[in-house]
Amino acid sequence: MPHIQLIHWNETEAEPRLAVLRGAGYRVGFEPFSPALLRTMREAPPEAVVIDLTRLPSHGRDVALGIRRYKPLRRVPIVFVEGDPEKVKRIESLLPDAVFTSWSRVRSALRRAITNPPRDPVIPASNLAGYAGTPLPKKLGIKAGTVAALVNAPDGFEQTLGRLPAGAALRRNPRGKRDLTLWFVRSSDDLGRRMASMAKTAGDALWIVWAKKGSARDVGLTQAAVRKTGLAAGLVDFKIAAIDATWSGLKFTRRK
Numbered sequence: 001m002p003h004i005q006l007i008h009w010n011e012t013e014a015e016p017r018l019a020v021l022r023g024a025g026y027r028v029g030f031e032p033f034s035p036a037l038l039r040t041m042r043e044a045p046p047e048a049v050v051i052d053l054t055r056l057p058s059h060g061r062d063v064a065l066g067i068r069r070y071k072p073l074r075r076v077p078i079v080f081v082e083g084d085p086e087k088v089k090r091i092e093s094l095l096p097d098a099v100f101t102s103w104s105r106v107r108s109a110l111r112r113a114i115t116n117p118p119r120d121p122v123i124p125a126s127n128l129a130g131y132a133g134t135p136l137p138k139k140l141g142i143k144a145g146t147v148a149a150l151v152n153a154p155d156g157f158e159q160t161l162g163r164l165p166a167g168a169a170l171r172r173n174p175r176g177k178r179d180l181t182l183w184f185v186r187s188s189d190d191l192g193r194r195m196a197s198m199a200k201t202a203g204d205a206l207w208i209v210w211a212k213k214g215s216a217r218d219v220g221l222t223q224a225a226v227r228k229t230g231l232a233a234g235l236v237d238f239k240i241a242a243i244d245a246t247w248s249g250l251k252f253t254r255r256k
Contacts, residue, residue, distance in 0.1 A: 001027045002047040007063050009056045024107045033063050034223050042072045047114050049076055053083025061091045074121040077113035081106055097122055136161050139241050141205060142168050149174050152184040160244055178203040185210050187219050191229050199233040209249040217246055226250050
């Protein structure tokens, strides 16, 4: 039975997509995208990767570009499904040898993709090629007039952020009203002990930021652990971003 990897950002929304793919006779892998999943895919490449662009199309794009950087995965067909037409058009300009389809036509699109894998696959210079030039404040959702709190941020992080939009303000005092919070977690104990209070006071959005594996500040926290703790506190994650060479972050909001 052919193995397909589904990339989707919401487990509930992914369920009917999984049913469609499994109903077509495929063995489907599905889990949050992470470096560990990428390593697994490199060791045992799937027959195809299906990326849903309905939610977080920029993340889907970056996953596809990242996949193409690795030789064992370059000839694995990438099938993009749905998505805003303008954003899909931009992705198509980066990966013209990928397959673009809808969920109603995904079965036939997958058959074509697996039968005709890319002969001369496009190899991007960077897995963030499509994200190049995006200012960090924009990636984090800091807009004009935003009040953002920095909790346990490293010294000099204001300089890392660079120029802010007009009227945006940063403060290191975690108290008081704010639109957005960036919480730099330094240990699993810190994450568990402060999660409930941070969820209540973070404002409309909470970035939980942790040190990347292998970085000088690495304390063993993982994306999966951060997501699990946030979900248990009544939040839902909807965006991931590389902050810089040391830090990664998941963006949460309150579950409606």
